[in-house]
Amino acid sequence: MKSINVKVLLKASPIWIFILFELVFFSVAGSYLSLSDKAFMDVDNMLLLLKQSAPIGIIAMGMAIIMINGNIDLSVGATFAIAAIVLLETMSSPMFEGLGDWVIPIAWGAALLVGTLLGAINGLIAWKTGVDAFIVTLGSMLGFRGLVFMFNGENPTSHLNWTLVDFAEAQFLGLHTATWFLLVVTAAIWYLMNRTVHGRNAYAIGNNREAAVNAGIRVGPHMMINFMLIGFLAALSAVVFYSESGSVNPNDGQLYELWIITAVVLGGTKLTGGSGSILSTLGGVIAIQLLRKGLGHIGADTSTVNLVIGSILILVLFLDRQINIKGREELKV
Amino acid sequence: MTIGITQNNVGVDSYQTTYDKAFTEAARANPNIDAVVLDAGGDVARQIAQVEDLIQQGVDAIIIWPTNGEAVVPAVRKAKRAGIPVIVTNSNISKAGFDFISAFSGPDNVTQGKRSAEIMCDKFKSMGIASTAKVVHITGQPGYTTATERAEGFENRLPEVCPQVTVIDTQPGDWNREKSQQVMEAFLVKYDNIDGVYAGDDNMGVGALNAAKAAGRDGIIFVGATNFAVGYEAMAAGEYWGSIYQSPVDDAKAALQTAVDVLNGKDVPFLNYFDTPKITQDNMSNYTKPVF
């Protein structure tokens, strides 16, 4: 009886249970292994955790939509870098010199616009040519990165604006600016996916594309909007992050796509599309960030970190499957 | 005292790995030091998060090997505001951050690039081809500070010392021996005359050397940087001309010592370069074979 309840609980929110487990584990292990006097579950540390989850988290929300819609986007890391360059270039552009800090909204706008545009390019290609989104974005992952290098040669693009840094480092009601962005984006995307026609259609398309086409849903434009959204969110993530750090290397954002997809899948979104939850995606993001933070906390070295993160990914997947097995009489396919 | 370090990308090459090991060992050897050793895996965001974590954990000093010399400035400012001294290691942060750090410790990559240019030029002169020589340039991973600084030093210095030597092509080898070998193969097909190759490190230099050997093209002068064991051996075999001697062990020890000195209130120079001398076939007997 009791074991059934545990199973039900696990099924309802496996990722949050996993997070709980991580917290307990690192707290206990940390008290033996960590050199720090501060507890792992220190409030400040948890607030930092949320803040540090923001760059990946904001993009992950976009990836969740894309994957629910039945596509995938491998080019977000490159989009992230381009948006950052646009942001910083605009701020250092002599054109806006007279504006003082008013250049900030312009730079933000420009970066977000470019991100959205790049997303639109991906969406348009996937829609009009019918080439699978995986391939389209695999290509643009390379192509966009090429554009990054074209922009700034091979050097970092930098522009430190202390007003902006102060804004980005600020805390409101205890939460950092980046955390606020993450939470607002999560809420907005949750609303979009659960309350609007666009969101519901995205689910339908990912679930059964033929049925959606038969029902007269215009698959192409929906796909395009979703790609624009993820482009926008990748740019937003860049805007939030680089407002604080002020400099972008042409290689920044590399491998982000893989971590983001991992977070989304850990959150329970199916790679085949059609199902997935925005809140669990947030859970997936936090789980990964927590893992990194925790391993650092207990002093694991690089090779161990790599080994553990890889194994944990597989383990979580395995547990998730075990939880969802119906019984040994299930159809064996 | 507790010293936290966040490194650039430990697994990526054996210089950084050896540094990591040397640092840990040096810290362990000193009973007064507890070291929190972190690795940013090349990701700025992760590095900034690590600095924040170290601040939160309340370490006594932070050593940072920046993934990006500009981007970490605000994070370093945060440490400074929290009253934690910051020491930059291996590659410097931008000038905007100088107010927030206590010292820099590491090699001077621009100078290294310049020295490589001089090694190459001197060799051409002794061969008597300084007026005609053609050089190809294989750079490190695009976008990495070390790569750009070395390239800058080399490209600026070469015309000063050997104005008639031309750099006929430049392509990145991504710090990767195999990639560099492929790039060199294409160069060899494209150019019938190549007199010298400058590679951003010996790993790539040896890749280029392999390509030349496979194509049967003798007489090319190879100059690299960061003398790796393979480079040293190739030099001993007379196939590879010269490089820059730079020890990750010295690098790591210097960083740790600087941090300890700062914490002990000693006066340390702000720019604490350790020497990275030229090494060629002629003087290599003065140096031991690199351990990495």
Place this chain on the structure above:
Amino acid sequence: MLRLSKDEAIRFLGKQGILAAFVIFMLVFALAEAKFISADNVLSVIRSSAIIGVMALGVTFVVVSGNLDLSIGSMMSFSTIVVLDLHDKIGPVLAILAMFSLTLLLGALIGFLVGYLRLNSLIVTLGMLSAIHGLTLTYSGGKNMDISDKSSWFSFFGQDSVMGIPVPILIFALLAALLGIILSKTPFGRKIYAVGGNGTAATFSGISRSKTVFFCYLISSFCVATAGLIQASRSLGSQNTVGQGLELEVLAAVILGGASLLGGAGTIAKTVVGVLMLGFIQNGLLLMGLQFYVQFVVTWVIIILAVWLDIAGKRGKLWSPLA
């Protein structure tokens, strides 16, 4: 006079789209840069492509069976490091045997996780990418591996030629022929297409999906080990990250060749074309002296154009009918 209607042209592309694209690109490059088609260059491109190519052969099996393998780059680093390290310790023959065994063990592990436990292959192999990298670092202590005796016959696989043909090319060709036959002509190959096309239907037909997937990963890891061998032998030394990032390049080649990520479609011959095409594109752009980032952009355009031509041919329409 040869006149093709638009329809016929599209239908031809549907069958041989990638090949047509390949020929066109070769012609363009040859016109732009005479050295491009010199025997030296062609051999050198194929030889450098051999490493990617050998891995692409294995990945084709995995992709046709409806899965992905992102761990091959990391695994290739592992093989290379292991064989180089053991070469000096236990001699070349034992080193090669040990390295193949260890790599196949990793392949078997992935095959078990994806095939028998039915875990999602993208995430499993992503996890393995990270885990194997950790394993390699632990094994080597993060140091470069080098063979001390540079005259070892071990250099045969990467540096020698047989009858004027470089050994890597021979290995690639032989393996391609062998695996091509297995995939297209044997019952096992047929089962792979069935499992990739519709796993449930394959199970209902008495085909063991688990076993089939398992062997695909085993083949993939065998190819990775072979690639590692060529790599190690070619430079007789290596860093820990030698294979890093190759997974995406290999995947691009396989897809460029026309394999479907959904499984059930793709052939070895087309993969070989995909591999060569990527190799020649990169080489051609390099010879034209383009900056590497221009190469990135051009490769992007070419990948999308080639795949587009291919599917446009299959559906008989240039533009997608999607509303």
Place this chain on the structure above:
Amino acid sequence: MNTPTPVLRLENIVKTFPGVRALDGVSLSVLPGEVHALMGENGAGKSTLMKVLGGIHQPDEGQVIVNERPVVMNGPLEAKALGIVFIHQELSLAEELSVAENVYLGELPTKGFGRVDWHELYQKTDAILAKLKVGFDAKTLVKDLSIANQQMVEIARALTVEAKVVIFDEPTASLTDAEKRVLFDVISDLQANDVGVVYISHRMEEIFKITDRISVLRDGQYQGSVATKDTDEEGVTQMMIGRKLDLTRKESNHELGKIALEVRNLSSGKAFNDVSFQVRSGEVVGFYGLVGAGRTEIAETLFGLRNKSSGEILLNGEVIDVKSPRDAIEKGISLVPEDRKGQGLVLGMNCRDNMTLPQVDDITAGPFVAEGAEIAIFDQYRDSLDIRTPGWKQDVGNLSGGNQQKIVIAKWLSMKPNVLIVDEPTRGIDVGSKSEIHKLLRKLASKGLAVIVISSEMPEVMHVSDRIVAMYSGRVTRTFECGEVTEDNLVQAISGVSKLA
């Protein structure tokens, strides 16, 4: 009586696919308030014609005329806007979404800024569901419904708009009798409201029960229309296949052999419980029950696709343990599964390869697949089952539904089994082929095979079986010997009215 103006006319519609002329100049008209049957063999072009009507395919030639105005429809929504509603042959649902969202798929009610008006959505859907007398509500997720109920969700879509024409493409293929009755009520309501109904089905009794007119297609060509009351099964069959069909069942005069398959007290989880029965070689045993009665699960257990939780299976008197389909195949058991697209076929594979898939290990020359032998097998079954395809190279996904089903049957017959289990073997199959398949099953039995036929069509089980096992809710309620079965006691047995046997 003067004829009313048709709500819909099709003139000279031509539609080709690569290698196939699916429609070859078809003309047709639908009157308001009539139920118009569209009949034809598998692959005759019925679904294609309806897809043209529904805006999914655009015709190569010809015109669609709605209310005497020629129209061009570039998509399903345009067709819907013109009042044409299309209920698909294959389920076309997004399973992860709720019933309501599926019913209004593509046109969710909104309340500004693209927000879904959930209140209105659920209210409207529940009103429709009430009319359909189904046992689930608007918020249920479609994936939690049985196949039959999913079909009812499809049907609910017909009632969302003021339709002028409603097309039903084989709606009853997976419905139970009770649900069929509801469907027919819905159809007569539509009729009463002057809606034109196009009804596609291979089931003659339905056609003669509810339709007013019958149009027939053969090989993409229009064969003519007749008033239903002026014709009979024989006449329609003749129009469809160009010859008469002998529907009588020859009394089996062959001897039954030994008990080939025996099942004792078999249970598997919650799917079925304590099931016992025997099948002799030479015998056809029918399994009849409502959807969800557990028949498919029994078949799957016999075929090694499910673990049993208790009981035993005996083959030729020996207890066997079937761990996997491979095991089952080696022991001479074949299963024609229920879901041809999901379980029966690899749609992207050609006809030949699909057909020989289970025996690909055995037809080899050296290490290679013997393609010649494969083609021989394909040719043999194409001829004997009359499979319509341009050739073995055609992808199975491009065949019509019925021809796909024949490929699946051929696949398992060519295994030369001792025990043949067929689950809904004639779902979506035309009368001609259906009687062929029935004859074939009889013939196979007469050659000594033990055959199990699972079917939800009463005429089918009664026609083809020597004995009938009736099931209700995972249990065998009664086994009817030859001769003792009547429609009445069969219905009682499967609805749980009669006592458990």
